[in-house]
Amino acid sequence: MKHLRPVMFVGTASDVGKSVITAGFCRIFKQDGYTPAPFKAQNMSLNSYATPDGLEIGRAQAVQAEAAGVPCHTDMNPVLLKPTNDQTAQLVLHGKPAGNQSAWEYFMEDDKRALFEEVKQSFNRLSHQYNPVVMEGAGSISELNLRQKDITNMRIALHAGAAVYLIADIDRGGVFGSVYGTIALLPPEEKALIKGIIINKFRGDIRLFEDGRKLLESLTGVPVTGVLPYYHDIYIEEEDTLGLSLKHKRQTTGRVNIAVVLLRHMSNFTDFHALEKDERVHLFYTDNPAELATADIIILPGSKNTIEDLIAIRNNGTARAITEAHKRNKVVIGICGGYQMMGEQVADPFGVEGPMASIPGLGILPVTTVLTREKTTQQRTFRYRHQEKICEGYEIHMGETSTQKPSPLNELTNGASDGYFLSPQCWGTYLHGILDNDTVVSDLLAQCGKVSVVKDFDYRSFKEAQYNKLATHIREHLDISAVYKALEL
Incomplete structure (x- = not known):
């Protein structure tokens, strides 16, 4: 098998489709007999995942590794920023927390030389083990004010000698200006790495963009590798929670209506992807007490700032709606931070989340939580x-939850236990991904009295089919042979 140079997918802006296209190419290279692995130097997301060795990376890179058919590793995402509020984020380096920093401290205090060295070492290790490394950029590659501090876009592309493909989202408009401006602002050595332009999320007849393709190529001097339909x-x-509040707001009859409480610092919303695909379920996200009151099941999800989100749901009436639903024997469960909120108290003696030392919980479960400096990250x-x-x-959490009345929900295969089981209609757990298991989901739905038929839903097989569909979609609309030619050393 030929050794290929790294390939990198960058964007004119955030949310243009970089993560998904990177996953698609991971699957394409795997299908073609190569041994690819994903890489994103720095990710900013509350959606994370535990690696097999008990460390933490961005969920997007775990998904890309799954598409590539390889175990995820911290070298695939050496730097992860997890926002705790509007000004501060937790820095996770090589899968371990390395302290909290303000945006100013992180981006402006130096040029990130030490951090960039760590990033380069991670890339180098991957490049010796996998072929090719499929890299993803972050945001726009033409943020001039941050150029000297960039560790995740063209600076690492130059180090890798990557073939770079620029992705633009035509659905949001302004594609000519965004593509031309992005490339025009690059210095010559970075522009030389750009091997193609990918127009993403095109609606309608692609033939109508043929003149647009020629104009872009004439303006930029870079070929358009293809146009991907929406x-x-x-x-x-x-990768992120953009648009969650707009998902499936109207409730339906004939299905179990599941409301996920929309938190400001909501984390690991991928816990609910399997439910979204279950034909027995109508799932929506809301912080509206009236909508929560009519749901069959209420789920309190994970949070990066449990105390601040607990205060927020009290102030907007959501907390009362949850406790009232519990009193009416509606199904109410909590995952990770949501589990902590459902207890009697959340204490923060070390100031992990802020200055508030303690706050009462919702009082639904007889448990108390103490937030800790050490983070638990384990596959279970x-x-x-x-x-x-x-x-x-x-598991991904900073906190220990205890009770005077042990009633574990889950028995871990290592002999330990997890969560608290109050009743079939009410429980809490630290386990993200618990709702990916059909055993759990079928039991949960049965508690509503609406679902009598148990249907196994193999979420793993479903995801495999989606990666293959994505690879087919990309092959049909991009010039894959040109990409391979650009990657040949």
Whole structure:
């Protein structure tokens, strides 16, 4: 098998489709017999994942590794920023917390030389093990004020000697200005790395853009590698929470209506992707007390700032709606930060989340939580409610939850236990991904009295099919042979 140079997908802006296209190419290279691996030097996201060795990376790189058919590793995302509020983020370096920093401290205090060295070492290790490394940029590659501090876009592309493809989202408009301006602002050595332009999310007849393709090539001197149509039937996990509040707001009859409480610092919303695809379920996100009151199931999700989000749901009436639903024997469950909120108290003696030392919880579960400096990040296998089938999930949290009345929800296969089981209609857990297991979901839906038919939904097989559909979609609309030619050393 030929050794290929790295390939990198960068954008004219955020949310243009870089993560999904990177995942698609990971699958394409795997299908073609190569051994690809993803790489994103720095990710900013509350959506993270635990690696097999108990460390933390951005969820997008875990998805891309899954598409590539390889175990995820911290070298695939050496720097992860997890915002704790509008001004501050937790820095996760090589999978471990390295302290909190303000945006000013992180971006303006130096040129990130030490951090860039760590990033380069991670890339170098990957490039010796995998072929090719499929790299993803972040945001726009033409942020002039941050150029000298960039560790995730063209600076690392130059180090890697990558073939770079610029992605633009035509659905948001302004594609000519964004593509031309982005390339025009690059210095010559960076512009020389750009091998093609990918127009993403095109609606309508692609033939209508043929003149546009020629104009872009004439303006920029860079070939248009292809135009990807907007699709509605391929489901790849998203990287961030943009648009969650608009998803599926209207409730439906004939299905179980599940409301996920929309938190400001909501993390790991991918916990609910399997539910979104279950034909028995109508899932929506809301912080409206009236909408919560009519739901069959309420889920309190994870949070990067449990105390601040707990204050917020009290102030907007959401907390009362949750406790009232519980009193009416509606199904109410909590995952990670949501589990902590459902307890009697959340204490923060070390100031992990801020100056507030303690706050009462919702009082639904007889547990108390103490936030800790150390973060737990582990993949887990477990038995749910003493059932025989082995389930899978993962932990990412800073806190220890205890009770005077032990009643574990899950038995971990290492002999430990997880969560608190109050009743079939009410429980909490630290395990992200618990709702990817059909055993858990079928039991949960049965508690509403609406679902009598148990249907196994193999989420892993579903995801595999989606990666293959995405690869086919990309092959049909991009010049893959030109990409391979650009990658030949």
